[in-house]
Amino acid sequence: MLIPFLIMLREGIEAALIVGIIASYLVQSGRRHLIPAIWIGVLLAAALSLFAGAALQWLSAEFPQKQQEFFEGVVGLVAVAMLTSMVFWMKKSARTLKRRLQDSVEHAVHDHPGSGQGWALIGMVFLAVAREGLESIFFLLAIFQQSRDWAAPLGALAGILVSILIGYGLYSGGVRLDLRRFFRLTGMFILLVAAGLLAGVLRKFHEAGVWNHLQQVVFDLNDTLPMDSPLGTVLSGLFGYQAAPVLGEVIAYVLFLTISLACFLRASTPDTSAGAPTGTAMPAVTSPAASSPASNA
Template sequence: MLAPFLIMLREGLEAALIVGIIAGYLRQTGRSAWLPAVWTGIFLAIALALFVGAALQFVSASFPQKAQELFEATIGIFAVCVLLAMVFWMRRVARSLKHELYSSIDHALAASGGRAATYGLICMVFFAVAREALESIFFLLAVFQQSRDPAGPFGALLGVLVSAGAGWAIYAGALRLNLARFFRWTGVFILFVAAGLLAGSVKALHEAGLWNHLQTVVYDFSHVLPESSPLGTVLSGLLGYRDAPTLGEVLAYVLFLTVTLYLFLRPMSPAPALRPAESRSDA
C-alpha cells in the first residue's frame, strides 16, 4: 500500500503542481476565462490513461503463462526507464519549471486567438497531465504485478486524493511546500522502487525462459520473512524485497542503485558564467 501511495502522491503532485501553476498564472493575468480549457485538458488526459491501463490489463489477461511473465518483465523494464527519465527530468527543470510554463502559456495564447488558442492551451495541459498519468499507469501495473498487496489500489487512490488536495492548497496559497526537498527525497524512494522493479523483471525474464544465467540463490529468508507475510508484502512493494533472490536479481538491484543514487544525489553543476566580453556583446 505504501509504495503505490507514495508513487501516486509524487506523480499526482507533479501534475497538480503544473496545473496549479498554469491556472494560477491565468488567474493572476486576468485570463480566468481560459480555465475551462485547463479542465478539458485534464479530463482528456485522465481518460486516455484509464483507457491505456484497461487495454493493457485486458490484453495481458489472455496471455499464456510464459507470455504473461514476458509481459510483466517488459512492463517492469519500461516502468524503470520512465521512472528514471521522470526523476532526472524533475531534478533538472525544477528551478526553471514555472518560468517555462509561463512562457508556454503566453506563446499559446498570443500566437493566435479564439478557437486555435483554446486548442493550444488544451493540448498544453493535456500533454503535461497525460505524461504523469501514463507514467502512473505503467508504475502501478508493474508494482501490482510484482507485489500482490490487496491494499495497493486503495493506497494508489489515497495518493491521488492527497496530491489533488495538496495541489489545490498550493494553488489557493494555503500550503507552502519545500518542493525541492520533497522531490529530492521522493526521488530517492522511487529509485529504490525502480531497483526492485528491475530485479523483479530479471526474475520474470527467467520464468519466461529468456534469462537462465546467475541463478544461484544468494540467501533464503522464506521461512523467516516470506514475501507473502504482511511485512514481506510491504517491503516487497516498497523496496523490492525478495525472500530468496538469485545472484542476477541481487546484482541488478545493487548495481542499479549504486549508479542512479550517485548520479541523482551528486551536486548539480552551476550554469557557466558569461565572460565579460560576451556580457558586453549581449548588452
Template sequence: MLVPFLIMLREGIEAALIVGIIASYLKQTGRGQWMPAVWIGVFLAAALALLVGGGLELMSAEFPQKQQELFEGIVGLVAVGILSSMVFWMRKVARSIKHSLHVSLDHALAGSKHQVTALIAMVFFAVAREGLETVFFLLAVFQQSEGAAAPIGALLGLILAIIVGFLIYTGSMRLNLSAFFRWTGLFILVVAAGILSNSVQALHEAGVWNHLQTVLFDFSATLPMDGPLGSVLAGMFGYQDAPTVSTLGAYLIYLVVALVMFFLPAAAPVKQSSSVSSQ
C-alpha cells in the same frame, strides 16, 4: 500500500502544480476565460491514462502463464525507465518549470487562430506525461502485489494529492517542494531497483533470461516473502528471499549507479540569449 500511495501522492502533486501554475498565470494576466480549455486538457489526459492502463491490464489477463510473465517483465523494465527519467527530469527542471510553462502558455495563446486547440494540447501533453508515468508504475506494482491494498493506497495518494494541490494553489498551505521531490525521488529510485530485480526474475520465468541463475543465499526459512515482514519488504523494496546472481546484481548495480547520479550536483540550466536576430 505505502509504495503506490507515495507515488500517486508525488505524481498527483506534480500534476496539480502544473495545472496550478497554468491557472495562476492565466488569472494574473487577465486570461481567466481560458480555464475551461485547461480543464478539457486535464480531462483528456486523465482519460488517456485510464484507457492505457485499463487496456494493458485487460490484455495481460488473456495471456497464458509464460506470456504473462514476459509482459510483467517488460512492463517492469518500462516502469523503471520511466521512474528513473521522472526523478532526474524533475531534479533538472524543478527551478525552471514555472518559467517554461509561462512561455508555453504565451506561445499557445499568441496566435489569432486555434488558440483553444493549442492551449488544450499544451495542457494535455503536460499532464499526460504524469499520468502515463503513473500508469506504468502502478501496473508494475499491482502485478507484484495481491489483494486490494495497492489500489487503495494509490487512490488515497491521489485524493491527498488533489487536496494538497488545491491548498497550495489557494495559498492555504506551503510545502517545501524541493525537499519533498528530493526525498520522494530517493525513495522512488530504491523502489525502481526492486522493480528491476523482479522484472529480471519475471523474464527468467518467461524463458527469456536464463543466465546467472545461481542462488546466492536462501532466507525463505527465516524471512519468507509470503510472511508479514517479508511481504512488506517485497512490496516496498522488491525483497526476494532467495535471490540469484542476476536479480541481486541488477538491484545493486542499478541502485549504486542511480544514487551516485542522484547525489551529484545538478547541472546549472543553460541560459539562452534573449536577443532575436532580425532578418
C-alpha cells in the same frame, strides 16, 4: 499500499503543480476565460491514461502463461525507465519549470488567436498531464501484477486524492510545502522502488524462458526472514525483497541503485555558480489573490 500511495502522491503533486502554475498565470494575466481549457486538457489526459491502463491489462490477460510473464516483465522494464526518468526530469527542470510553463502559455495564446487559444491550451495541458498519467499507469500495472489484493489500488487512490488537496492548497496559498525537499526524498525512495522492480523484471523474464543466466542463489533467508512474515511482506512490498535472490537479481539491484543514487545525489548538489541561492526550492505557485509564493523557498 504505501508504495502506490507515495508514487501517486508525487505524480499527482507534479501534475497539480503544472496545472496550478498555468491556471494562476492565466488569472494574473487577465485570461481567466481560458481556465476551462485547462480542465478539458486534464480530463482528456485522465481518460487517455485510464484507457491505456485498461487496454494493457486486457492485453496481458489474453496471453498464455509464458507470454504473460514476458509481457509483465516488459511492463516492469518500462515502469523502471519511466520512474527513473521522472525523478531526473523533475530534478533538472525544477528551477525553470515555472518560467518555461509561462513562456509556453504565452506562445500558445499569441500564436493561436481567437478560439485557437483554447485549443492550444488544451493540447498543452493534455500533453503535460498525460505524461504523468502514463508514467503512473505503467508503474501501477507493475505493482498490481505483484499484489492481487485491494491494498495497492486503495493506496493509489488515496495518493491521488491527497495530491489533489495539496495541489489546491498550493494554488490557493493555503499550503506551504518545501517542494525541493519533498521531491528529493521521494526521488531517492522511487529509485529504491525502481531497483526492486528491475530485479523483478529479471525474475519475470526467467519465468518466461528468455533469461536463464546468473541463476545461482546468493543467500537463503527463508528460515530467518521468510517473505510471508510481517517484516518480509513489508520489505518485499517496499523494496522488492526476496528471501532467496539469485545472482542476476542481486547484480541488477545493486548496480542500478548504486549508479542511479550516485547520479541523483550528485545532481542534487546546489549549483552556487549560477547565482541561485542554495536554499531555493521548487517554483512557487502563486495564488490568484496574492503574489506570495505558495511553496516554502
